[in-house]
Amino acid sequence: MNTGLSLARAVADAVLYEGYLLYPYRASSAKNQARWQFGVLGPPGAAESGAGEEPDMAADCLLQPGAAARVDVHLRFLHLQRRTAERADEDGFTPVDELTVGASRWLSWDEATDQEITLGPFSLGQLAAGVCAQVNVPANEDIEPVLDSAGTTAGRLVRRRRELRGEVRLMATQVAAPGPAAEADAAAEPARGPLWRLRVTVENAAATTTDKRSAIEYSFIGAHVLLAVHDADFLSVIDPPGWAAAAAASCSQHRCWPVLAGPEGQRDVLLLSPIILYDHPAVAPESTVELFDATEIDEILTLRVLTLTDEEKAEARSTDARAAAIIERCENMTAEELQQLHGILRNPHDSVQLPEPRGPGRTGGGGLPGPAVPDYPEFSVPEFSVPEFSVPGLSVPGDADAGTDAGTPWWDPARDAAVDPESDTVFIDGVPISRGSRVRVVPLRRADAQDLFFAGKSGRVTGVHFDVDGGTHVAVVLEADPAAELQEWYGRYLYFAPEELVPLDAAPAPDNGKEPSP
Secondary structure (H helix, E strand, O other), X not given: OOHHHHHHHHHHHHHHOOOOOOOOOOOOOHXXXXXXXXXXXXXXXXXXXXXXXXXXXXXXXXXXXXXXEEEEEEEEEEEEEEEEEEEEEOOEEEEEOEXXXXXXXXXXXXXXXXXXXXXXXXXXXXXXXXXXXXEEEOOEEEEEEEEOOOOOEEEEEEEEEOOEEEEEEEEEEEOOOOOHHHHHHOOOOOOOOOOEEEEEEEEEOOOOOOOHHHHHHOOEEEEEEEEEEEEEEEEOOOOOOHHHHHHHHOOOEXXXXXXXXXOOOOOOEEEEEXXXXXXXXXXXXXXXXXOOOOOOOHHHHHHHHHOOOHHHHHHHHHHOHHHHHHHHHHHOOOHHHHHOOOOOOOOOOOOOOOOOOOOOOOEOHHHOEOOOOOOOOOOOOOOOOOOOOOXXXXXXXXXXXXXXXXXXXXXXXXXXXXXXXOOOOEEEOOEEEOOOOEEEEOOOOOOOOOHHHHOOOEEEEEEEEEOOOOOEEEEEEEOOOOOHHHHHHHOOOEEEOHHHEEEEEOOOOOOOOOOOEO
């Protein structure tokens, strides 16, 4: 049993059901008329006609195989299932929008069942020759009778699924050996044999469809792939070792994103995800309810579920069995369970080895020159839940602190007149950086998925901020952003640690009577 694969499934399940049903989890909610946001592989012709999504997804990944390397493929997706409520009458059964029997109620609704197709194992020789595996999920019809209190059939629920057909294609090619410069970098992580690039393609092979209603019936929903290897290792295409950087740069993706999955440090499981994730993603331990809402904040949604009226909760329960489970779980959540969703403070860099400081003569991402990095305090990013701002254990200056106003909140900049983001300065590679300086962004900490798109961009500094823990955060607007002026007017900045910035132009030293911060 592959332990890493089992752990990866927890994250894969969250991806699978992302967007399955959106708050307030009722069939009458407008947003639930447009579900299935991620990983939809529509039938051919659906995208061109505007009836559905594109039919395929594909991604390259890097593989270091051993002599007996094998690859297992797990294609996972949701299969739409139309649930029709039918009322019993003299002529048999009549479809209705709503079926009520006693205290129970059912709505006609589109459910979904989860499917997993396992293919392989495939040897390296098979992959090099190319593999094309057919996927066929047969049509199905289930009938569930609904009985009244006397045991008489009062109606029924009919669930129907269309046949799904698709293809999974695999092709492995050996990558050229790294050059001398890359080989020198391999001392930190020596290559284990040759390096191969494996391309995985999943395509919907149904008949051409241009009707919107039937297009989703013939779609693979929430589609993603888990790859598990034996006698082999995957390499990250996000943070590859230096000797494999060129090979990683040659990889391409189409509508999915390859990340190492399973426990940190293991490299035998890879997830091709329809949403952007970092390597070794994990479900937050505080999250105990599958809320399905895209990028949900558990505490907010849980509290909002609890504010639904009894009528709204009854409709949600009648909409979908999974919606009913959400209502029940939220209503039965203890005060302790709810509290653990609030005010969690987590260091995103635990157990992560940060890159070596880049000094003169070294390069950062994309071959960009990097600044010399002094000993800056560790940059921690707290996760705050709303509606209340409260972080257990966070120590802040007391009212007795010298030079502060006891009536001013600790987070208000007016509490410390010695701090002025618009005039404060920080040295980066010996260059004073303050408001107006031009810098190049080289994200190292990976605090946000958007960092992938910011790397190498030039920006203008709008302020230098010092937090209560002694950390320094430089506010930046990107020059290539067409809304840069609007973002600055709103005060919406991107924040980076000093070591994530390369000076381009220094701003004139501010005349504020203060020494620049070292």
